[in-house]
Amino acid sequence: MISSFRLTGAKPAQLLSGLAPYKNVLVVIAATLLTVALTLKLLAPASAPDLAQPGNASRVLALTESWESGDVIALVRHAERCDRSTAPCLGAADGVTVRGEATVRKLGMDFQQLGLNTVDIYSSLLTRARQTADAMFIRPVEAQDWLFNCRGTMLRDALRHKVPGRNLVLVTHSECMEQMEKDLQVPTDTALGYGSALFIKADGSSVQPKMLGYIAPEDWRRLVPGMTGMVTPARAVLPL
Structure with a gap:
C-alpha cells in the first residue's frame, strides 16, 4: 500500500524532471506566442476615433x-x-x-x-x-x-x-x-x-x-x- 502511494507520488516529480531540459525552449515558445499576440493587436486596424475625446x-x-x-x-x-x-x-x-x-x-x-x-x-x-x-x-x-x-x-x-x-x-x-x-x-x-x-x-x-x-x-x-x-x-x- 505504502509502496504504491510512493510510486504514484513520484510521477509528477519525474515528469517535471523530464521536462527540465526543455525549460528554456518552453519559455522561448511562450514568449514568442505572447509577442505574436501583442503584435497582431497593435497591427489590427483601429475603429473610427471619437473626435470629441x-x-x-x-x-x-x-x-x-x-x-x-x-x-x-x-x-x-x-x-x-x-x-x-x-x-x-x-x-x-x-x-x-x-x-x-x-x-x-x-x-x-x-x-x-x-x-x-x-x-x-x-x-x-x-x-x-x-x-x-x-x-x-x-x-x-x-x-x-x-x-x-x-x-x-x-x-x-x-x-x-x-x-x-x-x-x-x-x-x-x-x-x-x-x-x-x-x-x-x-x-x-x-x-x-x-x-x-x-x-x-x-x-x-x-x-x-x-x-x-x-x-x-x-x-x-x-x-x-x-x-x-x-x-x-x-x-x-x-x-x-
Missing part, C-alpha cells in the same frame, strides 16, 4: 485643416426615425421625428460654422434623409440613389462625386456609413447614432483616403472652449 486633438486639427483645403468627405446619418420611435412624427411615418429634426437643425449650424462656401451636398432618396438634409441646409439638396443602395460601392461612389478643392457632405444611412468603414478597412464596431457625422480625408492624391473620425451631434459643443454647439473654422479648434 481629449486625446484626439490632432485629428480635430487635421479635420479643420483638411476642411479649409476642401479635402473632406463627411457622411451624416439621418435624424431619428419616426417608425422606430414613440416621439411625434414630423410628417410621414417613413420620415423623422420632430425631436430629430430639431437636433439636425443644430447640426446644420455646426456645419455652417465649419463653412459651406465650397461644399457639395447630396442626400439619400429616402424621406428620412431628405427631411434631414432640408433641416440642416437652407439650399436645396440633390437626392441620389447610391446614398442608400451603397453595398460594396460607397467609397467608390463618394470619390466619384468628390470635386478637388470642395468638401462633400452626404446625408445617408448607418448601413452606408458602415460600408464606408469597411471600404477603408476600419472596424465597424462603433455605433453611429442619429445625426452622427463621419469624416474622411480625401485629397485626390494616390494615397488611400484616411479616416479622421466621427462626432456625435451632442458632442460638437465639446470641441471649442466657451462655445455652445458650434465649431469655428479656425485652425485653433481643439477639444477640451
